[in-house]
Every structure is written in C-alpha cells, then in structure tokens.
Amino acid sequence: MDRLKQKELELIAGRCRRNVLRMIEAGHHGHMGGALSCIDIVTYLYFRGMKIDPRNPEWEERDRFLLSAGHKCMAQYAVLAEKGYFAKEVLDTYGSLHSYIPGHPDMHKLAGIEANTGALGHGLSIATGMALGLKDSGKNARVYVVMGDGELAEGSNWEAAAAAAHHHADNLIVFVDFNGLQISGRVQDVMNMTPISEKFRAFGWNVQDIDGNNMREIEAALKMTVSDNHNKPSAIIAHTVKAKGISFAENKAQYHFWTPKQGELEAAVREIEDNIQRLEKEVQKLCQN
Amino acid sequence: MSELRDPRKTFGAAVAEVAEKDKRIVVLSADSGGSSGFKQFAADHPDRYYEFGIMEQGVTGIASGMATVGKIPVFCAIAPFVTCRSYEMFRNDLGYMKQNVKIVGRNGGFTYSDLGATHHSLEDFAIMRMVPGAVVLCPQDPGEIRQAVRAMLAHDGPVYMRIGNPPIPELFPEQPFEIGKGRVLREGDDLTIISTGTCTKEVLEAAEMLSEKGLDVRVIGMPTIAPIDVDIIRKAAKETKRIVTVEEHYVHGGLGSAVAEVVTEYCPVPVKMIGVPRVYAVTGPYNELLHYYGLDAEGILKTVSEFAAKQHS
Numbered sequence: 149m150d151r152l153k154q155k156e157l158e159l160i161a162g163r164c165r166r167n168v169l170r171m172i173e174a175g176h177h178g179h180m181g182g183a184l185s186c187i188d189i190v191t192y193l194y195f196r197g198m199k200i201d202p203r204n205p206e207w208e209e210r211d212r213f214l215l216s217a218g219h220k221c222m223a224q225y226a227v228l229a230e231k232g233y234f235a236k237e238v239l240d241t242y243g244s245l246h247s248y249i250p251g252h253p254d255m256h257k258l259a260g261i262e263a264n265t266g267a268l269g270h271g272l273s274i275a276t277g278m279a280l281g282l283k284d285s286g287k288n289a290r291v292y293v294v295m296g297d298g299e300l301a302e303g304s305n306w307e308a309a310a311a312a313a314h315h316h317a318d319n320l321i322v323f324v325d326f327n328g329l330q331i332s333g334r335v336q337d338v339m340n341m342t343p344i345s346e347k348f349r350a351f352g353w354n355v356q357d358i359d360g361n362n363m364r365e366i367e368a369a370l371k372m373t374v375s376d377n378h379n380k381p382s383a384i385i386a387h388t389v390k391a392k393g394i395s396f397a398e399n400k401a402q403y404h405f406w407t408p409k410q411g412e413l414e415a416a417v418r419e420i421e422d423n424i425q426r427l428e429k430e431v432q433k434l435c436q437n
Numbered sequence: 438m439s440e441l442r443d444p445r446k447t448f449g450a451a452v453a454e455v456a457e458k459d460k461r462i463v464v465l466s467a468d469s470g471g472s473s474g475f476k477q478f479a480a481d482h483p484d485r486y487y488e489f490g491i492m493e494q495g496v497t498g499i500a501s502g503m504a505t506v507g508k509i510p511v512f513c514a515i516a517p518f519v520t521c522r523s524y525e526m527f528r529n530d531l532g533y534m535k536q537n538v539k540i541v542g543r544n545g546g547f548t549y550s551d552l553g554a555t556h557h558s559l560e561d562f563a564i565m566r567m568v569p570g571a572v573v574l575c576p577q578d579p580g581e582i583r584q585a586v587r588a589m590l591a592h593d594g595p596v597y598m599r600i601g602n603p604p605i606p607e608l609f610p611e612q613p614f615e616i617g618k619g620r621v622l623r624e625g626d627d628l629t630i631i632s633t634g635t636c637t638k639e640v641l642e643a644a645e646m647l648s649e650k651g652l653d654v655r656v657i658g659m660p661t662i663a664p665i666d667v668d669i670i671r672k673a674a675k676e677t678k679r680i681v682t683v684e685e686h687y688v689h690g691g692l693g694s695a696v697a698e699v700v701t702e703y704c705p706v707p708v709k710m711i712g713v714p715r716v717y718a719v720t721g722p723y724n725e726l727l728h729y730y731g732l733d734a735e736g737i738l739k740t741v742s743e744f745a746a747k748q749h750s
Contacts, residue, residue: 256535263501263502263530264530264533264534266529267525270526270530273495273502274499277502278502278503280499281505281506285507310495311489
C-alpha cells in the first residue's frame with residue numbers, strides 16, 4: 149500500500165469516527181470504546197478489502213461482513229453511511245424510536261447488515277454456516293467477521309472454530325478486536341483467554357498477529373489469507389486500542405459504554421475533527437507530489 | 438390397529454423424498470443424523486449432509502448462516518438439546534433473523550423414559566412457541582409426520598417439530614397438512630378433548646370408552662401448537678361448553694396453555710389440562726410413565742370422567 153492510499157484510508161476512518169460521535173450526539177450514549185477500536189478494520193474492509201456493491205446490497209456474489217460483537221455496531225453504521233449505503237441523516241436517529249440503526253444491528257431494518265448479532269458468541273457460527281453455504285454453492289465470496297476479545301469466553305465460539313476448520317472454511321476470515329478491555333476491566337483479569345493466537349492455531353486455523361489500527365498491517369494480513377491459507381479459515385488477532393482516536397478515553401474500560409460527561413463530547417469532536425483536517429492536508433500534499 | 442412405524446425413520450425418509458427434488462435442502466447432524474433417520478440420506482447425498490459432532494448451539498447458528506445463502510437446513514437431534522440448550526440460537530439466529538431452518542426434536546416428551554430427565558423434553562412447546570414467528574409442530578401418526586415434513590419444508594421460516602421414538606400406528610388416512618390447522622377426528626357435543634402428538638391415540642381410545650358411558654366426546658387433533666387454530670377452539674368451546682387438553686408435556690406452557698389463552702380471551706368455558714406436573718419426571722418403561730402420569734387411555738378416561746361429573750354437579 150502506498151502512502152497516499154494509507155492516508156486516504158486513515159482519513160476515511162477519521163470521518164467514520166466523526167460519524168460515531170454524531171450518533172452519540174443523537175442518542176446521548178453508546179458502545180463507543182469497541183466501536184473505535186475496530187473501526188479501522190471495518191473501514192479497510194468496506195473501502196478496500198471486500199467485494200461489495202453499496203447500490204446492490206443483496207448482490208449474491210458479495211463478500212459478507214458480520215459484527216459478532218454486535219454492540220460495536222456504531223462502527224459499522226458509521227462506515228456504511230460513509231460508503232453510501234444510507235443517508236448520513238439516518239445517523240441522527242441513533243437511540244430514537246423505530247430507528248433503522250438500533251443499539252445492536254438488525255438485518256431487517258438496514259441494508260448491509262447480514263445478521264442480528266448482539267448476544268455474544270453467535271456471530272462465528274452464523275459466519276461459518278455462510279462460508280460453508282457459499283463455498284458449496286460454488287460462490288467465490290468470502291465472509292469477514294469482527295469479534296470482541298471478551299466475547300471469546302463464550303463457549304459457542306469454540307464450537308464454531310472447530311467446525312470451520314474441520315470443514316475447511318478457507319473463505320472465512322475472523323478479526324479478533326483485541327483491545328484487551330471489557331466492561332469490567334482487563335480481559336486477562338476478568339477471564340484470561342490468552343494466548344488467543346495459540347488457541348485458534350490449535351483449532352486448525354491460520355493465525356496472524358497485527359496492529360489492528362494500522363491500515364498497512366490490515367492489508368498485508370488479508371493478502372496472506374488469500375495467498376497462504378492452506379485450505380483453513382483465518383484468524384487475525386488485531387491488537388487495537390480501545391476508544392482509539394479520543395485520547396482522554398483511550399485504553400480505559402469505563403469508555404466501553406459511554407454516556408459523555410459535560411465537555412467530553414465537545415473535546416472528542418474537536419480532537420477527531422482536528423485529526424480529519426490534518427489528514428486532509430496530508431492527502432492533499434501527497435496528491436500534489 | 439395398523440402396522441407400527443418408527444417415527445424417526447418415517448421423518449428421515451420424508452425429508453429425503455422432498456430433498457430429491459429440492460436441492461436447497463441440506464441435513465445437519467450433531468452426531469445425531471444416523472439416529473434421526475438420515476442414514477440413507479447421508480449415503481445418497483454426502484454433499485448435502487454435514488456432520489458437526491456434538492455441538493447443538495454451533496449447529497443452530499451454522500444452520501442460520503447456511504439459510505442466508507439460500508439453503509434449507511434440517512437439523513434433528515434429541516429434543517432437549519435442540520430446544521433448551523440452543524434456545525438463544527433458535528430465538529436470535531433463526532427467529533429474530535426469520536431464517537428458513539427446520540429444527541426437529543426427536544425422542545421428544547419422555548419417550549427416552551428410562552434415560553431420565555436430562556433426556557426428557559417436557560417444556561419444548563412452551564419455550565419454542567414463545568419465539569415470534571416460529572411454527573411449532575407435533576404430528577400424531579406416521580402419515581401426519583410425512584405430510585407435516587412436506588408442509589414444514591414448503592413453509593418459509595423457522596419451524597420446530599417434535600417427534601417421538603417408539604413405533605406408532607397410523608391413526609387416520611393420510612391427507613395434506615396445513616400448518617396452523619387442527620382437525621376434528623371424532624364428532625361429539627358433550628365435551629371436547631384437544632390433543633397433540635402421539636397422545637391422540639390414547640385420547641381416541643378414551644373417547645370410545647367415554648362414549649360407551651354415555652359421554653359424547655369431540656376429539657380434535659392439534660398437530661400445530663403455534664400458531665394455534667383459534668377458530669376450531671372457539672367453535673368447540675361454543676358448541677361443547679367444556680374442553681380438556683392432553684399432551685406429553687408439562688401442564689404449563691404447552692398445548693393446554695395455548696388453548697386456554699384462546700378460551701379465556703374469546704369464549705370462556707372450563708378447561709382441564711392433562712399433562713405432566715412440573716417435576717423432573719420419574720424413569721422407567723415408556724408405557725409405565727404414560728400410565729403413571731395419567732396419559733394413557735385409562736388415565737385420560739378417569740380424568741375426563743371426573744371433570745365431566747364435576748361440571749354437572
């Protein structure tokens with residue numbers, strides 16, 4: 149990935165972060181921490197990684213994206229809006245009656261949502277079924293999943309992990325959003341599921357560890373899942389920063405679910421918008437060169 | 438009495454027959470396919486038969502995913518393991534997502550009699566009928582199993598069907614199955630017995646004995662628990678003034694409750710529910726359990742006679 153492409157993607161991710169804050173402004177609260185830790189991955193997938201058509205969300209040949217950790221849905225809504233799946237004004241309905249973008253995603257309300265996740269430990273099974281179904285229907289489509297790290301304590305995930313490997317679902321790619329924090333504190337203190345990589349490897353998966361807030365590393369890891377998958381599903385353990393992009397909230401478990409205190413939202417908006425402006429200038433400069 | 442047939446083999450053969458024409462149908466197994474009547478299907482269609490081992494939660498979610506790409510998954514295993522254990526997957530991944538998946542609980546009720554309460558399923562109607570949009574079926578004889586399989590596979594949406602284990606006789610001529618409809622198996626005006634599943638055989642015997650005693654009993658076979666047939670219940674309440682329900686299920690939450698919900702709202706008449714009290718059932722031979730809980734013809738005769746007498750006094 150050249151530097152211009154990298155900065156362009158970072159800029160889009162910045163705008164998506166702003167979209168998340170727009171939803172918080174509307175709904176007055178939300179699962180912000182995890183949304184911002186995985187949003188670079190979600191941005192990359194929709195803007196570069198996946199075979200999709202926003203004008204035809206039901207296109208049969210499309211790659212599928214599932215947010216197993218459904219509470220991070222503001223990340224997906226933010227990216228879908230930025231990609232043109234729906235008008236950005238819809239973001240202002242977050243938290244309101246009959247909103248198309250509820251606090252956990254609903255496939256029957258919003259085009260682009262593939263599954264009704266939210267209860268943790270469901271997404272990987274659904275994705276495994278999709279991946280096997282697509283393969284056996286002769287479709288060359290892939291299924292991408294973002295899971296939480298705290299979510300890995302749900303036993304049902306490991307049923308799916310075994311099934312995906314056993315049935316050679318090599319079109320299944322999982323990102324574990326390993327920000328290290330869940331609602332009660334550090335994942336390692338609440339229920340230590342580390343080492344995560346070794347667990348997936350032992351279940352028969354390809355595994356890579358990357359910086360999940362780095363576009364270049366996300367791209368490189370995804371290339372490996374195509375070129376070097378050994379007929380196995382792939383797990384990308386994405387080391388991320390919870391609430392990435394809002395410095396006062398970064399790496400703090402209390403921002404898992406955020407009801408902004410006085411001045412917090414304004415400070416967050418300022419920081420995200422400053423970052424967008426900085427990236428716009430960088431992109432402009434790189435374009436001129 | 439006709440020849441007895443294995444409900445599981447009847448079920449598996451019926452699915453295989455439809456699947457010959459409809460290639461979207463796939464069979465999922467949690468180490469359970471062979472005992473669910475799918476041995477032949479697995480041999481004939483290895484590309485449409487998926488073995489996952491013992492993971493009912495995982496398989497239910499996987500079935501949901503397969504349905505999103507146009508497959509029609511059929512997943513059959515021991516009833517409590519595809520209802521209680523994986524309930525949230527049924528509720529969210531199938532019900533909430535409106536997926537075209539068929540979950541079949543075999544060895545339902547306490548047909549796994551001596552294996553004990555872990556293997557009994559006496560609350561499946563209650564919990565499965567609470568899922569919005571879910572269809573809950575419990576066919577009464579082999580012909581109805583065959584027809585219910587066709588109806589369930591033609592229906593677009595999540596279905597739970599319960600079948601038993603012991604061989605069962607044909608009770609009535611086979612006819613097309615309409616989801617959500619009960620049918621009158623015996624006319625009568627003194628009292629109505631509404632029954633589901635294999636209990637209907639005992640009910641028909643009891644009705645015959647009641648008739649000899651001068652009680653003219655209407656028998657309604659109700660193979661669909663959800664959506665319940667409101668019209669046939671209202672008509673029976675209006676015309677016979679008393680209703681008894683019979684099911685191999687807890688007296689709470691199942692067919693009896695579904696009938697009582699209709700009766701209390703539209704046509705209040707006395708209702709007596711015959712079923713298993715809310716306990717972990719005793720173990721032993723199946724027929725002895727039926728007798729113990731008053732679910733054989735003799736027990737039904739006794740309870741209905743007492744109920745009818747009480748209503749007259």
